[in-house]
Amino acid sequence: MTLQQLQYFLAAVEHGTFSGAAAALYxxxxSLSEQIRRLESELGVALFVRAGRRLVLTEAGRALRPEAERTLAAAARAAASVAEVRELTGGTATIGTFGEAPNWLIGNVVATFRRRHPGVRVRVIGLNSSEVADEVREGRIEAGLVVLPIDDAGLDVRPVMTSELLYASADEERLRAPIAVERLAEVPLILYDARWGSDDPTRRALLERAQLAGVRLEPAIEVEELGSALDLAARGLGDTVISQVTTVRRGALPSALGLVPxxxxxxxxxxxISRRDAQLSPATRELVALAEQQLATLAERSGGAVSLH
Amino acid sequence: MTLQQLQYFLAAVEHGTFSGAAAALYxxxxSLSEQIRRLESELGVALFVRAGRRLVLTEAGRALRPEAERTLAAAARAAASVAEVRELTGGTATIGTFGEAPNWLIGNVVATFRRRHPGVRVRVIGLNSSEVADEVREGRIEAGLVVLPIDDAGLDVRPVMTSELLYASADEERLRAPIAVERLAEVPLILYDARWGSDDPTRRALLERAQLAGVRLEPAIEVEELGSALDLAARGLGDTVISQVTTVRRGALPSALGLVPxxxxxxxxxxxISRRDAQLSPATRELVALAEQQLATLAERSGGAVSLH
DNA sequence: CACTATCCATAGGCTCTACCTATGACGCTG
DNA sequence: CAGCGTCATAGGTAGAGCCTATGGATAGTG
Structure with a gap:
C-alpha cells in the first residue's frame, strides 16, 4: 500500500469515475486504474464495483475511505512539521551554554527570538563547557556557547569574545592593586559550580597558575549560582572571581563589591561551537546570531575591556 | 514522500545506524540510505547528522519522528479496516427486504449473525421490492430479498421460494371453499402498505386478476403493518391477504382468523438479488446464507405448502 | 601506532514499477 | 443505430528501488 494509491483511491471516490479522477490529477x-487494481489485489478485496458508467464503492471501499483520508492527512502533517522547522515557524531551537551564561546573556536573546518567531520553542541547556562540548559532539544539542579551551574533536569552534577574569572582594585592602595568584590561597575563596565543576577550563587555568606559584587553592565556600557567590562576597564572607563581561549589566554586581585584575x-x-560538517537548523542559527549580537552589545558597553574576535 | 521512506526512517532512528536498520529489514x-536521502531531498532538510560511527537526529528529524509514526499507524489501521471486512470481524452487512419480511424472517437471522460475528454491524433496509431492486442496482445495498417480478436489468436474480397467497378472514362463511377473486370486491378489504405500495408485484397480480374478472378492487382499510391488518381482520372489520410462509411462525396468526386459498x-x-458481476462482501454473503436457511426452516414447518426452489 | 571492525557513500547494473499512448469492449443516450 | 464516455488491455519507455562491490572515515584494540 502506498500513499499514492490511497490518493488515487480517494480521487476516484470523489469523482465517481477513473477517467475524471485521472484528469484531475493530470x-x-x-495509470490510475492500474494503481487501484494493485491496491485491490494487495488488500485482497474489490474496492469499487465497476458499474459500466459509474463506480460504486463496495463495503470494503466504504471502510477504507475514512482511513485513507486520515492516513493522507497524517502524511501531510508530517511534511508540514518538517517544513515548519525549515521555515522557522515551528520546531525547537536548542543551544547549550556554560553555567553562568544564562543570567547575563540569555534573557534578551530569548525574548527577541520569541518575538520574531513565536512558533518556535526555545531550549537553553545550562551545563559546564566540557559537558556542552560533549552534548554537541553527540548531536543532542545543535550548538553551544563555551569557554575555551575544550576538546575540539569533531567540532567547529568559533571564538567570539575575550573577557578578562577579575578578582571580586568587599575588602578595599585587597583591591588596591592587581592581585597575585599566591594571595588567593590566603583568603577565603567563594566559588560557584560552573567555576569549580570538573573540567571547567577557567578552574584548570587557575589551578595551573597556583601550582606554578607553589600554592594550593581550596575554596572556603562552594555554591551553585554566581548570584549567590556575589551575595556572600558582598557580605564579606570571602572573595570570588568573575568574568569582566558579567559585570557590564547594570545591577549585576552588588555595590559593596570592588573588582581588580x-x-x-x-x-x-x-x-x-557546533558539529563539524553539520549545518545548523534555521532556528538555532538565528538564535546563535542573536546571541552574537548580544555579546557585541555587551562588549561595546564594557568600553573595550571586553574584546570581540 | 512514501510510507516506505517513513518506515525506513523510523527503522534508522531506532537502530541508530543505517546498516543495522537495513539488516533488520532484510x-x-x-538501498535504505538512498531512500533516506531521497526523503531528505524532498523535504529539503537533513534528518540525520552522519556522525561517523553513529547517527543523530537533526531538529527536523526529531520533528518528523512522531508524525511518521502516526502516519504509519494510520496506514496500518486502513489496511486493518479492510481486512476486517474481508475476515468478517468488522464492517457492515447490508441487506434490503420488502416491507413485511422483517417480522417473520429477520429476527432469527440477525440474532444468529450477531452471535457468530459480533464485530460486524448489520443494516436491514425495509422497502418495497422495486425500491430494493433500485438500491441494489445503484450499489447502495449489496443484496436484497424481493418478491418477483421485478425489473432485473443489471441484477442477478436467484429465486429461492414460492409461497401461496392466502385469503384471511374471521368469517367462517367465507372460508368454506377457495375464494374467487370476484368476491374480494364484495367484502371490506384490509391491506397493508407493503401489499399496496406502488409497484408492489403482488398488488399488480391481484389487480390484474380482478380486471380479468371484470371487477375493481378498493381497500376499505389501509394500514402500515401486517400485524395491524391481521388484528383488524381478527376483529371482523374486514378480510386481508397473506402469504402462506408468513403464517408458519407460531403465534403469527390470531386464532380468530381462518385461511383459505x-x-x-x-x-x-x-x-x-445482487448486482450482476459484483461479488458480495463476506459479511453480506453470510447474512444472505443465514436468511436462506431461515427460509428453508419455514418451508419445512409449512409441511410442503411453501416450496423451495 | 598500526590494525581491525564497523559504518556510510558511491558506482555500476539489474528488475520491476509507474507512466504513457493507442486501441478495443461495453453501456448509456439521443 | 450511431455517437459518446467509460474502463480494460497491450506495448513501450524512463526511472525507482534494489543489489553487489568497493572506498573512505571513525572508533575501539593489541
Missing amino acids: MAQP FAEPLYETFAF | MAQP FAEPLYETFAF
Missing part, C-alpha cells in the same frame, strides 16, 4: 486513466592577567575566551 | 544498506391460486416468488 495523468492518464490507465590579576597581577598576571587571566582571560576567558568564549566561543560558539 | 535489505542492503545502500384463492380459487385460482396466487403465488408469490421470493428471490435474492
